[in-house]
Amino acid sequence: MSSNQLDKKSEAWSALFSEPMSELVQRYTASVFFDKRLADADITGSLAHADMLAAQGIISTDDLAAIQRGMTQIRSEIESGAFEWKLALEDVHLNIEARLTQLVGDAGKRLHTGRSRNDQVATDIRLWLRGEIDLIAGLLRELQLALIEVAEKNIDVILPGFTHLQVAQPVSFAHHLLAYVEMFGRDEARMQDVRKRVNQLPLGSAALAGTTYPLDRERVAKTLGMEGVCQNSLDAVSDRDFAIEFAAAASLVMVHVSRLSEELVLWMSQNFAFIRIADRFTTGSSIMPQKKNPDVPELARGKTGRVVGHLMGLITLMKGQPLAYNKDNQEDKEPLFDTV
Structure with a gap:
C-alpha cells in the first residue's frame, strides 16, 4: 500500500465527499505540528485500550501482540526523531494509527474498535x-x-x-x-x-x-x-x-x-x-x-x-x-x- 493510499484510507469520512479537502482547509484545521507532543500519551492510552479489547475477546491475542510490537517501534521512531509527521493526516492520532497499520497491517486498524478520536x-x-x-x-x-x-x-x-x-x-x-x-x-x-x-x-x-x-x-x-x-x-x-x-x-x-x-x-x-x-x-x-x-x-x-x-x-x-x-x-x- 502506498503512502498516498494509506493517507486516503485514514480519512474514514471521505466516502461521503465528492472532492478532496482544500489544501487551505487542510492546513487551517490540522493540529499535528503542535499536538504531536501528546504522542507518548496517545501510545500509552492505545496500548491500554488494546489490552482491554483482547481481554474482552474483541480482538485476538495475535492482534494485541502485533499492536504492542508496532507501538514499540513507533515510540522508538518518535524518540529518535525518525518518525515522519504528515500534515495530510491532521493530528497525532491519525499519524500514529496510519504508521501502525503500515507496520502491522489490519491489526492496526482494529485498534480503533470501540473508540473515537x-x-x-x-x-x-x-x-x-x-x-x-x-x-x-x-x-x-x-x-x-x-x-x-x-x-x-x-x-x-x-x-x-x-x-x-x-x-x-x-x-x-x-x-x-x-x-x-x-x-x-x-x-x-x-x-x-x-x-x-x-x-x-x-x-x-x-x-x-x-x-x-x-x-x-x-x-x-x-x-x-x-x-x-x-x-x-x-x-x-x-x-x-x-x-x-x-x-x-x-x-x-x-x-x-x-x-x-x-x-x-x-x-x-x-x-x-x-x-x-x-x-x-x-x-x-x-x-x-x-x-x-x-x-x-x-x-x-x-x-x-x-x-x-x-x-x-x-x-x-x-x-x-x-x-x-x-x-x-x-x-x-x-x-x-x-x-x-
Missing part, C-alpha cells in the same frame, strides 16, 4: 496533563525547600516590613521568605486537587454516545492508573473543565511567582539595596555600565500575563459550546501547552 484525544490530554502536574508539584516542593534553606541562613537578619509599601514594623528576613513557602504550599495542594479531576477516564465514550462493544472501561482506567471513569459520555468527550481548572491553579502559581519577582526587583534597586543578585543571573546595559538589571524576575513577572491570558482564553473557548464535541476544542491545546 473524540474520547481518544480527551484521554490523551488528561494523561499528558497528569504527568505535567506531577512535575510541577515536584518543582513547587523544590522551590519551597530552596526558600526554607535561604530562610534558615537569615533568621537573625532584620528587614523592614511594609504595608502600603510604607515602612511598618521590623521582621525577620526568614519570616518574610516563609510567607512565600505558604503560598507555594497552597499552590502544590491545589495542583494535587486538580489532579484528581484530571485523572478520570473518558475512553469508552466513543464519539458521544458510547458503543455497543462490550468494553471494560474500569480495566482501562486501572491499567492507566486513573482514579475512575467519566460517567456521562456526552460530558466526557466535551469536558475541558479540568484544563480550565489547571490553568486557574497555574495562574495562582504565577501570581505568587510575580509577587516574589516584584519584591526581588524592588529590593535590588538602589532605593532599597536590601539584596544582591549574583552576576550570572543579571544583565548589564550597553551604555550605562553602572547598571545591573534583574531580567530574570522581570521576565517571570511578565510571563504571568501569558498564563493568566490563557486562562481567560480557555474559559472563553468553552462558554458557547453546545454538547457534545466541537472542533473548537482543538484550540485547547496550545494555551494549555504554553501554560505548562
Whole structure:
C-alpha cells in the first residue's frame, strides 16, 4: 500500500465527499505540528485500550501482540526523531494509527474498535496533563525547600516590613521568605486537587454516545492508573473543565511567582539595596555600565500575563459550546501547552 493510499484510507469520512479537502482547509484545521507532543500519551492510552479489547475477546491475542510490537517501534521512531509527521493526516492520532497499520497491517486498524478520536484525544490530554502536574508539584516542593534553606541562613537578619509599601514594623528576613513557602504550599495542594479531576477516564465514550462493544472501561482506567471513569459520555468527550481548572491553579502559581519577582526587583534597586543578585543571573546595559538589571524576575513577572491570558482564553473557548464535541476544542491545546 502506498503512502498516498494509506493517507486516503485514514480519512474514514471521505466516502461521503465528492472532492478532496482544500489544501487551505487542510492546513487551517490540522493540529499535528503542535499536538504531536501528546504522542507518548496517545501510545500509552492505545496500548491500554488494546489490552482491554483482547481481554474482552474483541480482538485476538495475535492482534494485541502485533499492536504492542508496532507501538514499540513507533515510540522508538518518535524518540529518535525518525518518525515522519504528515500534515495530510491532521493530528497525532491519525499519524500514529496510519504508521501502525503500515507496520502491522489490519491489526492496526482494529485498534480503533470501540473508540473515537473524540474520547481518544480527551484521554490523551488528561494523561499528558497528569504527568505535567506531577512535575510541577515536584518543582513547587523544590522551590519551597530552596526558600526554607535561604530562610534558615537569615533568621537573625532584620528587614523592614511594609504595608502600603510604607515602612511598618521590623521582621525577620526568614519570616518574610516563609510567607512565600505558604503560598507555594497552597499552590502544590491545589495542583494535587486538580489532579484528581484530571485523572478520570473518558475512553469508552466513543464519539458521544458510547458503543455497543462490550468494553471494560474500569480495566482501562486501572491499567492507566486513573482514579475512575467519566460517567456521562456526552460530558466526557466535551469536558475541558479540568484544563480550565489547571490553568486557574497555574495562574495562582504565577501570581505568587510575580509577587516574589516584584519584591526581588524592588529590593535590588538602589532605593532599597536590601539584596544582591549574583552576576550570572543579571544583565548589564550597553551604555550605562553602572547598571545591573534583574531580567530574570522581570521576565517571570511578565510571563504571568501569558498564563493568566490563557486562562481567560480557555474559559472563553468553552462558554458557547453546545454538547457534545466541537472542533473548537482543538484550540485547547496550545494555551494549555504554553501554560505548562
